[in-house]
Amino acid sequence: QKEVEQDPGPLSVPEGAIVSLNCTYSNSAFQYFMWYRQYSRKGPELLMYTYSSGNKEDGRFTAQVDKSSKYISLFIRDSQPSDSATYLCAFQAGTALIFGKGTTLSVSS
Amino acid sequence: KAGVTQTPRYLIKTRGQQVTLSCSPISGHRSVSWYQQTPGQGLQFLFEYFSETQRNKGNFPGRFSGRQFSNSRSEMNVSTLELGDSALYLCASSTQTGDGTEAFFGQGTRLTVV
Numbered sequence: 143q144k145e146v147e148q149d150p151g152p153l154s155v156p157e158g159a160i161v162s163l164n165c166t167y168s169n170s171a172f173q174y175f176m177w178y179r180q181y182s183r184k185g186p187e188l189l190m191y192t193y194s195s196g197n198k199e200d201g202r203f204t205a206q207v208d209k210s211s212k213y214i215s216l217f218i219r220d221s222q223p224s225d226s227a228t229y230l231c232a233f234q235a236g237t238a239l240i241f242g243k244g245t246t247l248s249v250s251s
Numbered sequence: 252k253a254g255v256t257q258t259p260r261y262l263i264k265t266r267g268q269q270v271t272l273s274c275s276p277i278s279g280h281r282s283v284s285w286y287q288q289t290p291g292q293g294l295q296f297l298f299e300y301f302s303e304t305q306r307n308k309g310n311f312p313g314r315f316s317g318r319q320f321s322n323s324r325s326e327m328n329v330s331t332l333e334l335g336d337s338a339l340y341l342c343a344s345s346t347q348t349g350d351g352t353e354a355f356f357g358q359g360t361r362l363t364v365v
Contacts, residue, residue, distance in 0.1 A: 174352055185255070185341050185356030186294070230294065237307040237349020238284070243293035 143168050148231055148242030157251045161218040165231035165242045168212060174234035175207050177216045179227045180244065186230055190216070221249045253277065255344050255357035263363045269330040272360045276323050276344030282306075283325040284349060285317060288339040288359070297340075300325055301348040332364045 148165045155161055163177075174193045178186035190205045192198045198205045206215040218225055226249050231242040256275040264270050276283050285297040296309040300319035317327040323344075329336055339361050343354040 176351060183358070185343075185358050187356065188352070188354065191352045232294075232351060234349075234351040237282075237299045237301075238296040238309065239286075239294075239343075239349075239351045239354065240296070241286075241294035 145169055146231065146233065146240055146242045149245055150243055152246040152248060154248045154250065155221055157221060157223060157249055159221050159249070161221050161225070161247060161249075163216040163218075163229050163231075163245050163247070165214050166212055167214070167233055169233070169235065169240075170212075172233035172235055172240070175205070175214050176232040176234070176239070177203075177205055178230040178232055178241075180230060181227045189229075218247075221247075223249050223251045225249050255342060255355050257340075257342055257357035257360050259360060260358065261361045261363075263365060264332050265365055266332055266334060268332050269328060270332060270362060271326050271328045272340055272342075272362070274325045274327075274342035274344075274357060276325070276342075277355055280344035280346050280355075281323050282345045282348045282350065283319055283323065284343045284345075284354065285325070285327050286341045286343065287311075288341060289337075294341070297327065299349050306348055329362075334364050337362060337364045 176191040177189045180186040195209045202219045204217040228244040230244040282301045284299040299307045319325045339359040341359045343356045
């Protein structure tokens with residue numbers, strides 16, 4: 143079983159849609175749960191992080207963690223063309239980050 | 252505030268050669284981590300340095316090495332390059348050792364091995 147599984151997509155949605163991105167993980171030792179966004183030809187940038195089960199909201203973005211199911215999600219409301227990017231889930235394991243392979247999202251206007 | 256700077260942005264090398272990549276962290280950040288990004292494997296952790304000491308190492312062969320200087324700038328070296336080493340190499344800096352909750356990534360160095 144892979145340590146982190148993330149559907150690579152691509153995912154194409156119209157502007158204004160609600161987007162759901164998901165990852166599953168197998169390592170119970172993961173401490174923090176993060177979502178990064180990576181635009182083409184750029185490095186990843188941290189969107190949100192959380193360390194406990196439940197929801198965390200930041201503007202149009204909501205991160206959800208279910209530790210019992212080892213499942214995390216990122217919801218994007220009212221998606222915009224500027225949200226078109228690759229979204230990577232990431233997990234803190236000691237001093238290293240373990241990443242999913244990323245989901246490519248395209249939002250059309 | 253300047254971000255993480257990686258140089259060079261692009262490199263083309265021949266199999267068997269060696270290469271050195273450079274990373275200048277955000278001012279005040281003492282932790283530098285290196286990652287390799289490929290389409291097949293995604294982002295994979297190489298190693299992390301904090302205050303000139305390697306704190307953690309990923310599952311890569313000994314051809315991959317790094318170091319950190321007293322000003323927190325870091326270099327990574329790959330010797331005896333293989334075609335499979337073609338990748339985007341990213342570094343991230345943070346104030347605390349390996350703190351992913353405040354890690355800032357550079358734009359990466361695109362290495363192509365021919």
